Amino acid sequence: MVLDTFDTEVETGRVLTMPTDGTGLSILDPWLEPFKDDLRARYTHFKTYESKVQEQGGFESFTEGHKYFGFNVAKDGTITYREWVPNATTASLVGEFNKWDVDAHPMKKIENGVFEIVLGPTSKGTPVIAHNSKVKITITTPKGERLYRLPAWIRRVTQDLEVSPAYDAVFWNPDKSYEFKHPRPKRPTSLRVYEAHVGISSSEPRIGNYSEFTRNVIPRIAYLGYNTIQLMAIMEHAYYASFGYQVTSFFAPSSRYGTPEELMELVDVAHSYGITVLLDVVHSHASSNVLDGLNMFDGTDNCYFHGGGRGHHELWDSRLFNYGHVPVLQFLLSNLRYWMDVYQFDGFRFDGVTSMLYKHHGILYGFSGNYHEYFGDLVDEDGVMYLQIANKFLHDKYPDVITIAEDVSGMPGSCRPVREGGVGFDYRLAMAIPDMWIKLLKETKDEDWNMGKIVHTLTNRRHLEKAITYCESHDQALVGDKTIAFWLMDKEMYTNMSDMTDRTPIIDRGMALHKLIRLMTHGLGGEGYLNFEGNEFGHPEWLDFPRQGNNSSFHYARRQWNVLDDKLLRYKYLNEWDKAVQNVEEQYGWLASPQAYVSRKHEGDKVVVFERGNLLFIFNFHPTNSFADYRVGTNLAGKLHIVLNSDDPTYFGHNHIDNSSEFFTVQGDWDGRQNWIQVYIPSRTGIVLALA
Structure with missing residues (x-):
């Protein structure tokens, strides 16, 4: 039988002829050839539910359940x-x-x-x-x-x-509804995400509100150069310390931060800066609360959820949706449209996608990357179908929408179009990267860092599927762990972060590595970048919500903007470095460029060199050794100049590099590149060069 086909253009510029039965992924990835029957069955299941939606009047009316x-x-x-x-x-x-x-x-x-x-x-x-x-x-x-x-x-x-x-x-029926004044920005080519939580966005030990975030935080985000805000904990949740992940009312923005109109204004003002706004949407599970949630809504345990054990998440103590039930499908799809239409959000970061994709929900399951893990009885076909339906609908209805998957499994095709057999997300979070950095900081001395392993973790992602890279998110900041800055500098952040004190070895090392970790992750790790609120300037301490275990204290459930705004403190240097990185990326667009070519990862020198987006990145992670006239290879040809330098005193550097230096390439093979230059690269320094 000859299958109907369609053509798809991939990022390499190639045009491939793809079958229309959902097995196109096997064209992109030949390792999926043995699983064509599974892909075909998965796509057939999607088409079955797509037809059910059409029978209910089509997506346009089906997704307006809230009306x-x-x-x-x-x-x-x-x-x-x-x-x-x-x-x-x-x-x-x-x-x-x-x-x-x-x-x-x-x-x-x-x-x-x-x-x-x-x-x-x-x-x-x-x-x-x-x-x-x-x-x-x-x-x-x-x-x-x-x-x-x-x-x-x-x-x-x-x-x-x-x-x-x-x-x-x-x-809720106010006399006058909020009128949006600014259009949605176009989807950014390079996605630079600022992950934020409205409630912790005040320096005061209390719950912040939408209006304060609009007035005080959005200008900071715009100053830094992020083009996307990802808002956490917006959907109403009864327990503040759940970080918003135990949703009780899916169509209600949390009243603890203010009114619906104030949230609308927040989104509108972000749009006025050209910033897109994503909602952290929780469709992976729901609160088990009965009186104020969906649990036992009609007196049974299987109204919105699976009945019995299948409807309970053992670790989260929450309820699991029955995605294959058409009324539930309408509820969730309408929920997405509601946030897009009523609040003018620009897309979603889907939480807990691993739990949705697999019947085991990822509980005590270590994914090895074996393709058999992504097919067969382990997979929840209805969960996959819902995500395919949701992504297909969103991208058809809103061409500039952005969807991100929080998934640790690395399921093939997560970020490929549904018509190819994919799940349809635009990006997935590269969750192994922050784990790597924290593990290194906890367990390994600088001089023993393995450059090859670091580079491998940063570049180990599926070809033609976009990833959002990050050094740390809210997960790494929670109590029980520490921010990268706190791992690096710990108690000295309380005593030696003032410009009035001498540079101590711990502060010197911590500030230098904080900059290098961020730049290398940004340049090498993905097609998008994410930062959690406050970590850009080395936020001190951890994040801990008021709860019984800490006497309901708000001390750690806030962002200490005061330490950044105090010009005598050194946090300002990290903030300016973060701003410089975002601005140079905006100018050169390395996130939207093909994956980097790594020409050097020298274990003895602790030097890493790579090219991406017509830029040459050079890192020296060595704790003590600086290198004069260090030869690095490049395919760039001509005169190069410095566009980023972590040793610049503006960023608490030692000013050992002259930013006006020019570098002229010499033709000749070096590290597999056509040309080479010689540079001075001090210890714990990163520089980025561009053609003059």
Whole structure:
């Protein structure tokens, strides 16, 4: 049988003819040839559910569930409220508006487990439910039990920790909605991501808010040169210390930071700077809370989730969605569209993708890279299907959307189009890289660092699939671990980070390696770069949310901008270095360039040399040895000059290199390159050269 085909152009410029049965990945990666039947079956499963969506009216209407379910207000003030509660015998809408009378506003069962109520306006043409008043749905089960729940599609949930239950669903219908003033920026060619958490963004020991972030933090991000903000912990979660990963209300932005309109303004102001904004979306699991979450929503354990053991995540103590159930599929896809349309987010970082892809959820499973791990009974075909459907819909609907997978498994095709048999993400996080750096800092002396192993970890990624590299994210900053700066300098950060004190060996080493680790990771590690809020300037200490174990302290649940803004302290040097790296990348675009060619990784000298984006990167990690007239190879030809120099005093360097130096290439083979130059490269220094 001759298969229909399509042509696809890959980053190398080649045009490949691809089959349309989902086995195109085997053209890109011949090692997948033995798994063509698995790829074909996976794609067929995707097409089956794509057809189910079409049968439900197509993606355009199917993904607008938020305009059908939940509370929707017509222009004449009529309120329509619908909820899917398939196990309910009766349902009623209760709230402050009817004094919580279960008999006052019964709902009508219309079809497929959906209950509905239509409330006409008042005589003045206003909704009968007041803006910002509390509401719930109450149902009775076949056993006669009465249950109270927060509406699943509610758009506002508030908290009062002094009462129980502490969380209230709120009918949110302000007189005037926020009007966006700025268009979405185009998707960046080079993705430079600033990962941030609104709540910890104040220097004060308290929860920060959306308006403060807009006013105080976005200008800092723009100054540094990041073009993307990734916002964590926005979807409402009952437990602050969960870092936002135990979501209770999927359509409600967390009220602990402010109002929905203030979040809209945050996104809008970021757009005014040309910065895209990604939402850290949690569709991998949900909070096991009953009174304020989706768990046991209709009295059964299998309404939104798998029933029984399959519906529980053992390590996270959370519930697992049944992605193969069409109402759940609509809920999650509509959730994505809601955040894109209502809040104008530009894309998503999908949390916990490994848990979604595999039936074992990655629990106690060490991926070896054997292709058999990515197919067969270990894989959750519905989880893969949902991610394919979500990515396909998002990229069809929003051409500039960005999707990122947090996945430790390295599943082949995660970042290839669905039509090829891929999962459809744009990027995945290169999660092995921060683990490598922390492990080195914990266990190995500088002089024993293996340059070859470092380079291998930084470059070990799938060809034609984009990765976002990073030295440390929020994971590495959490209590129990330390930031890279804290691993390097520890207690001396409390005593020797002032310009009024002498340079100690520990501070000197720590500042130098902090810069080198970041530059090498940025230049060599991926097609995008991520930094967690504050780590760019060497944020002291760790991150720990208020909890029972620390007497509910906010001391570590904040960002100490004060140490950066104090011009007598040395954090400013690291901040300026980070700014310089982002700006040079913006100018030369190495992240959007093909993977680097590494010409030297010398173990004795501790020197690494590579070329990327028409730039020559040279690193000397040696703790004591500097090298004069050090020969390095390059395919660049002509006069080179310095565009980045970690030894510059602007960045707490020793000023041993003249930034005005010029280097003229000499023709001749060296380290497999056509030309060579000679440079002075001091110990613990990195420089980047470009054609003049």
